[in-house]
Amino acid sequence: MSCSTSEVPETTTTKTYYDSQHPQLFLRKIPGDYGLPFIGPIKDRLDYFYNQGEIEFFRSRERNYKSTVFRVNMPPGPFISSNSKVIVLLDANSFPVLFDTTKVEKKNILDGTFMPSTSFFGGYRPCAFLDPLEPKHAKLKQLFLSLLASLHDKFIPTFQTSLSELFSNIDSQISTNSTAGFNVLSDNMSFDFVFRLFFNINPIDTKLGSDGEGTITNWLALQLAPIATLGLAMLPNCLEDFMLHTFKLPFFPVKSGYKKLYKVIYESSTSIFEEAEKLGLKKDEVCHNLIFLAGFNAFGGMKRLFPTLIKWIGLAGPELHKQLANEVRAVVSSAGRSLTFSGLEQLSLTKSVVYEAIRMEPPVPYQYGKAKEDLTVQSHESTFEIKKGEIIFGYQPFATRDVMVFGGNNNEFVADRFVGEKGEKLLKYVFWSNDRETVNPTVDNKQCPAKDLVVLLSRLMVAELFLRYDTFTIKTGTSFSGSTVTITSLTKAAST
Incomplete structure (x- = not known):
């Protein structure tokens, strides 16, 4: 079962001189340049956002x-970032150097060649x-891992409650408007799920009221505006570029909402603070980190991931829907009408579909690192030398569609790609969590601490969807935060 998207071209590399350390490859000077000072970064920024767009910018x-390895400037460029020069990695062979923290530094480089003001983080x-x-990295990461471990038993029932409300709201919109904006x-x-899970509160019952989700969304938008585009046809490109990419946007428009958010989380985190104090961490710093964990990592990730998941499953069509429904209902029937951790593990096609959606459209498309030392990286055909201090950038949607790994259908959504022993061997090439899917988060790496939770919730969403519905249709689009999905029809299961 597959559906196609725009193709990423296969690569042929011009070989230059021989690399004695890696006799199977040739050493090649990294192609590309940065252009004239000031002018080069702005030209590349205009190409990236407007003249070519993100995909064609790298493809061309x-x-x-x-x-698949070359030099270019990455936004935002002058005024916001002091150095926009990067070395781009687009293939699955060279990309993993960005996960090796013995070779690359991750300090202040989460968002790339600039960092938002720390005003956004207290x-x-x-x-x-x-x-x-x-x-402090190990202490904070340990706190997050401990928090997630303590919530293990709440993952499934809390998300099921949230999903029940989601599907009810979708049904209501379909009934009233014939469509539903997913x-x-x-x-x-x-947003509600994150607060219920981490802080055991329903945000609408707090001082946040109904404004919490909007506050977080605006907080995210102001931080990330220098590396984003609104995609509004009515706004001239030159005006948008000036508004978003010339100066860092200030914190003050969301200051009052952030203060409310801080107070609500602070008052709901007593047990977390007790654990933090054992690690020698201050409550104030921990609270701001919790806002980032809940708002940026968790909610921000779900904001991109869940529409992407529904998009690819929806585009795949009714045949895949029938297969998923049969698989989920068979497992639930044998498990006594309930979904459990062990039951979800039995859903091989469901698991594969989740991984395939993440492969096609990673929720975090970018990875950055700064070389800690002179090092070499290898594409499939050449070796390249990178000097200490140079910024390395990886564009994941190309690396996770590498034709040398995934073959001729690398740009197609193949639902059962990761089923069986052969499919499971490909999981090490699924990059989305700041490391390979086959690696686990630790205090010593930069992998998302909630990596396994994200996969679990995605499987659970698919499973609960096909317990309720036989099939559905969608329309898709794009926005500031990624894919947009409008559900145009739903066929309920006979038993619901």
Whole structure:
């Protein structure tokens, strides 16, 4: 079962001189350049956002240089970032160097060649901006891992409650309007779920009221505006570029909402603070890190992931829907009408579909790192030398569609790609959580601490969807935060 998207071209690399350390490859000078000072970064920024768009920006350079490794400027460029020069990695062979924290530094490089003002984080640098060698990284990461472990028994029942509300709201919109905007409903559900899970509160019952999700969304938008585009046809490109990419946007528009958010989380985190104090962490710093964990990592990730998941399953059509429904209902029937951890593990096609959606459209498309030392990286055909201090950038949607790994259908959604022993061997090439899917988060790496939870929730969403419905149809689009999905029809299961 497959559906196609725009193709990423296969690569041929011009070989130059021989690499004696890697006799199977040739050493090649990294192609590309950065252009004239000031002018080069702005030209590349305009190409990236407007003249070519993100995909063609990388595709055209890969094609022109005949290489998946090359030099270019990455936004935002002048005024916001002091150095926009990066070395781009687009293939699955070179990409993993970005996960090796013995070779690359991760300090202040989460968002790329610039960092938002720490005003957005209470004056602190959250854990996501810390390199693992910085002392507080291990303590904060350990706190997050301990928190997730303590909530293990709440994952499934809490998310099931949230999903029940989501599907009820979708049904209501379909009944009233004949269509349902999935993104808005999913965002509201995700925000409520995060607060129920981490802080044991329903945000609408707090001082946040109905404004919490909007506050977080605006907080995210102001931080990330320098590396984003609104995609509004009525706004001239030159005006949008000036508004978003010339200066960092200030914190003050969301300051009052953030203060409310801080107070609600602070008052609901007593047990978390007790654990933090054992690690020698201050309550204030921990609270701002919790906001980042809940708002940026968790909610921000779900905001992109869940519409992407529904998009690819919806586009795949009724045949796949029937297969998923049969698989889920068979397992639930044998398990006594309930979904459990062990039951979800039995859903091989469901698991594969989740991984395939993540492969096609990773929720975090970018990875950055700064070389800690002179090093070499290898594409499939050449070796390249990178100097200490150079910024390395990886664009995951190309690496996770590498034709040398995934073959001729690398740009197609293949639902059962990861089923069986052969399929499971491909999981190490699924990059989305700041490491391979086959690696686990630790205090010493930069992998998302909730990586396994994200996969679990995605499987649970698919399973609960096909317990309720036989099939559905959608329309898709794009927005500031990624894919948009409108559900145009739903066919309920006979038993619901």
